[in-house]
Amino acid sequence: MEALEPHIDALTMEIHHDRHHKAYVDNLNKAIAGNAALEAKPLDALIKDLATVPDNIRGPVRNNGGGHWNHSFFWKLLAPKAGGAPTGKLADTINASFGSFADFQAKFEAAGIGRFGSGWAWLVSHGGKLEIVSTANQDNPLMGKSLSGCEGKPLLGVDVWEHAYYLKYQNKRADYLKAVWNVINWNEVAKGL
Ligand code: MN
Numbered sequence: 025m026e027a028l029e030p031h032i033d034a035l036t037m038e039i040h041h042d043r044h045h046k047a048y049v050d051n052l053n054k055a056i057a058g059n060a061a062l063e064a065k066p067l068d069a070l071i072k073d074l075a076t077v078p079d080n081i082r083g084p085v086r087n088n089g090g091g092h093w094n095h096s097f098f099w100k101l102l103a104p105k106a107g108g109a110p111t112g113k114l115a116d117t118i119n120a121s122f123g124s125f126a127d128f129q130a131k132f133e134a135a136g137i138g139r140f141g142s143g144w145a146w147l148v149s150h151g152g153k154l155e156i157v158s159t160a161n162q163d164n165p166l167m168g169k170s171l172s173g174c175e176g177k178p179l180l181g182v183d184v185w186e187h188a189y190y191l192k193y194q195n196k197r198a199d200y201l202k203a204v205w206n207v208i209n210w211n212e213v214a215k216g217l
Pocket of ligand 1: 040044095183185187188
């Protein structure tokens with residue numbers, strides 16, 4: 025849990041992974057318990073097809089299914105001794121989409137800072153190009169535009185809920201967003217291309 029120090033502190037990682045993420049998993053399982061079709065569905069499909077989830081559990085499945093997907097994705101993107109700048113095709117695509125890596129970073133940080141309350145900042149691939157978007161709560165671009173306000177395939181997602189940074193950064197979300205760059209594994213991000 026201290027692997028990402030000093031950028032993300034051990035206590036935040038422990039509480040975030042063992043309590044917050046676990047609660048999403050537990051509450052998702054509780055919501056779909058007894059519905060064999062939903063229990064058998066892969067998580068990706070579950071959050072892409074929320075319209076097919078019965079009305080009475082759609083809210084909990086959206087929040088907790090999204091929470092489970094988003095956190096599982098986020099952990100994979102983080103690594104000690106990572107950071108730096110992307111290379112190869114990902115670097116070329118970022119430069120073509122945003123002008124430069126620095127411009128991309130500034131725009132991504134602005135998306136995270138601009139998300140009022142809790143949510144996520146995303147880099148998505150959509151219609152053959154890269155875009156920066158943000159979602160509220162545990163929504164995900166895969167849920168589609170009508171629910172999440174955006175669409176596309178996530179390549180990078182950064183949690184901007186206060187629980188992701190408050191112990192170390194308090195109200196300074198911007199400082200957290202700058203620090204996160206030091207632990208992003210660009211090889212993992214590039215897998216989404
Ligand atoms: Mn979180």
